[in-house]
Amino acid sequence: MRQQRIGIVMHGVTGRMGMNQHLIRSVLAIRDQGGVMLSDGAFLVPDPIIVGRNAEKIEALAKKHGVERWTTDMDAALANPDDTIFFDAASTQMRPGLLARAIEAGKHVYSEKPVSEGLEEAMKIARLARQKGVKNGIVHDKLDLxxxxxxxxxxxxxxxxxxxxxxxxxxxxxxxxxxxxxxxxxxxxxxxxxxxxxxxxxxxxxxxxxxxxxxxxxxxxxxxxxxxxxxxxxxxxxxxxxxxxxxxxxxxxxxxxxxxxxxxxxxxxxxxxxxxxxxxxxxxxxxxxHxxxxxxxxxxxxxxxxxxxxxxxxxxxxxxxxxxxxxFDNGFKVQWEQFLRHVAEDAPWHYTLLEGAKGVQLAQAGYQSSKERRWVDLEPLEV
Structure with missing residues (x-):
């Protein structure tokens, strides 16, 4: 069985959602099954590095689940050309800055939602990803339930x-x-x-x-x-x-x-x-x-x-x-497999950061509607 490695910088996976759904049940599950099969018959095997601020916590998590690499140095992780994807599941307030750093470093980015707290910032990140030519995605977990x-x-x-x-x-x-x-x-x-x-x-x-x-x-x-x-x-x-x-x-x-x-x-x-x-x-x-x-x-x-x-x-x-x-496989895992194929061989992928911006747009319109007690129309979004 021919295998091909893909390195993934994973941030925010010490939290419940990031750890359980993304690290353990998705990326490590794909690794342990031998990877995800590509169109040429090769198997793409994820090799994650866990990044976080608490060294003791992330080291313990890595050891418990057989993850060989971890670090507290985000700059070093983003600078490593052998890791091509950056994933974030940390707080929404930190996300836009982290995604921008990863995109500027040439990483393909995959992110939990919401992508930001405001529409303007969400569109800025989506446009930056397009400008830099990196592949990008937003988690849409409920669609694969x-x-x-x-x-x-x-x-x-x-x-x-x-x-x-x-x-x-x-x-x-x-x-x-x-x-x-x-x-x-x-x-x-x-x-x-x-x-x-x-x-x-x-x-x-x-x-x-x-x-x-x-x-x-x-x-x-x-x-x-x-x-x-x-x-x-x-x-x-x-x-x-x-x-x-x-x-x-x-x-x-x-x-x-x-x-x-x-x-x-x-x-x-x-x-x-x-x-x-x-x-x-x-x-x-x-x-x-279900x-x-x-x-x-x-x-x-x-x-x-x-x-x-x-x-x-x-x-x-x-x-x-x-x-x-x-x-039916785990919905988060299914989407990780889809995104990994998208990065590796340009397989179809619809759920870009622009789609994430649409979610932020609706939330922002919801707050506006609640404050002003009125209907709010949604304008079309384009990058």
Missing amino acids: PGLLKLKRLRDSGFFGKILSVKGEFGYWVFEGDWMPAQRPSWNYRAQDGGGMISDMLCHWRYVLDNVVAPVRSVSCLGFTHIPERWDENGEAYKATADDAAYATFLLEGDIVAHINSSWCTRVRRDDLVTFQVDGTHGSAVAGL KCYSQHRVNTPKPVWNPDEPQTLDFYADWEEVPDNTV
Whole structure:
């Protein structure tokens, strides 16, 4: 088996998402399976170097997972011509500067989202990548979840007929941190540290709606800070300054109306932590992270409103589960394989930093809408 090495500078992988999804379950999983196969039959094998500020922490992580290289010297890592990709999963506030340094050093860049806190900065980074001729990508993890892949399969098959609307529910109860430790980091609830539900999730909803349903054209959004005080990792009380819930309505191409509730202040009574229901003239479907259920018009029940008697219909029974029909790999890993092929042999890749800027654009428009209490249209973006 012919193998070809590709060096990857990985920053921000001591955090939960960077470590679990990107380092362990993606890059190291690809390495351990022998690489990703290229069109000529060779296998491209990633060779990561972990970069971080805490030497003790990154050394321990490297040793635990069999990563031979680690460093606290970002400049040296970026200067090494044997490492051609830079990946970042650290804080949003640091990201634009790090991406710019990597691009200037001639690295291809792959990044978690959002790419920045503001649209102007996001577009500046996208234009710099194009100017320098480096390949670039933004993580779009939810698109390769089995549930959303099945939902897209239904759309592409014409199952829905004319799509009318989308209803999304996302979130769960994040404990305040006093009597029960919080299960999300405290910075998520401080606006000054880059926290906020609108900035966190509307960039996701942009690529989900754009790619699974139809492009987003405008937004009306209300953001709230429902819980004004929380407790940090040290048990210290702090003022929550970031929005912890967002209630957004989107108008999509084709006059499709989408509404998505996003909240860290809701208790779950649905099939999954996120669900999307798409309603069309010929059928409807509801997707979570892994499962998807559909109901065609010929299987649609005919309820009659009667508040004086208990409901006799079992509305769940009339939905059918969409089968897997294929083996679904980890969505983050699938995207890493796609990007590695893109870098190595120019395989097709759509999710560039410009697509990341579109997510920032929607989040920025969401904040503007919430502040001004009005609809905000999205202008086309070009690099």
